[in-house]
Amino acid sequence: MTVGLGRLARSVEEVGMNLGAMQEVERPNYRPYAAQPGDVFITSWAKSGTTMTQQMFHQLRMLAATGEPDMEFDDISRMTPWEDTARQNDFDMxxxxxxxPRGFKSHREYERLEPGMRYIVTLRDPHETYHxxxxxxxxYLFESGSVSMEDFLPLWLMGGPGGCDYFTHLLSWWARRDEADTLLVTYRWAVTNKPAMIRRMADFIGIAVDEAMVGQVEALTARDFMYAHKDKFDDAMIKVAMxxxxxxxxxxxxxVKAEGSDAREVPPAIAAQIDALWAERVAPVTGHADFASLASEIDARA
Known part of the structure; x- marks a missing residue:
């Protein structure tokens, strides 16, 4: 049975039509998330380091459990399942x-996640996430060239499936930066200081690591390695469902792209709107006039 448009969307509105149609189909194998003590949520905002963090988490626990890395999967989100796409994927959470420990992917703010768990969050510059x-x-969700960057703002504000807008997410996790159940870092810091990030994550999830294990995980999360295995990080399950x-x-x-995103590619008018939203919503709460300032404080804590 085919639902939706029967083709890729050509507008922001049509993206919603296709995704909404998928969500309405009954899926016999789907089971919702059921909490267990010690669960870990990898819950960065969309395009803010979620995939790298999923890979880091999975390889750490597999090396600790078996002594060997694990690349025998078709989709990293089968290893750390994603509730917000599980119905479409006919997946048993x-x-x-x-x-x-068990790990799960999300793009949600704290208030819509199961309380009493552990949360790993990487924050990224909003302009970079936009590009x-x-x-x-x-x-993938719309025909290439059909939705310009100037027209993309409504989709960016939605975040990933089941997520929230960028500013709601950032403020939610900023408020929990001192909580023991939350590991909050910036994406750039995690990439630039990857051995330190691996050690921090290992300690956070209760895994003892030595230098050899840190080196293995660092290699397994390198951009070149993940790009060489990009089919495992490209939403294989969602593509099957689509x-x-x-x-x-x-x-x-x-x-996983060969090169990172460039905030300078964001049209000036869109960048100005993002900056205005930051000034309205984030600056009064955090005291930081822009992401670079906020990131400096978070990085200094790391």
Whole structure:
């Protein structure tokens, strides 16, 4: 049964039509998330380091449990499941995971996650996320060239599936920066100081590491390595669901790019709107006039 438009969207509104149609289909194997003590949520905002952090988390727990890394999967989000796409993917969120602790992906703010768990969050400059999300969705959720960066703002404000707007997410986790159950860093710091990030994550999830293990995880999360295995990080399960439900095949979707996103690619008028929203919503709460200032405080804490 094909639902939705039967083709890729050509406008922001049509993206919503396709995604909404997928959500309405009954899926026999779907089971919702059921909390267990010690669960870990990797819950960065869209295009803010979620995939790298999922890979880091999974390889740490697999090395600790088996002594070996694990690349025997088709989709990293099968290893750290994503509740907000589980219905479309006909996925059982209660299925056993390969090692402890259990890990789950999300783009949500704290207030809509299960309380009493552990949360790993990487924050990224909003302009960089804008460019990254636009080039990720092009050829995947909408036809390449059909939605310009100037027209993309409504989709950016939505975040990823089940998420929230960028500013709600940032303020939610900023408020929890001193909580023991939250590991909050910036994406740039995590990439630039990856051995330190690996050690911090390992300590946070209760895994003892030595220098050899840190080196292994660093290599397994390198951009070149993940790009060479990009088919494992490109939403394989969602693509299968989109082929089945929407009749869409050969979709372009690679979360791991050969080169990072560039905030300078964001049109000046859009950048000004993002900056205005920051001034209205973030600056009065945090005391930081822009992301660079806020990141400096978070990085100094790391």
């Amino acid at each position: 209660t299925a056993a995971q390969r090692a402890a 990254s999300l636009h080039r990720f969705f092009a050829g 082929a089945e439900l929407l009749g869409l095949h050969d979709l372009e979707s690679s979360k």
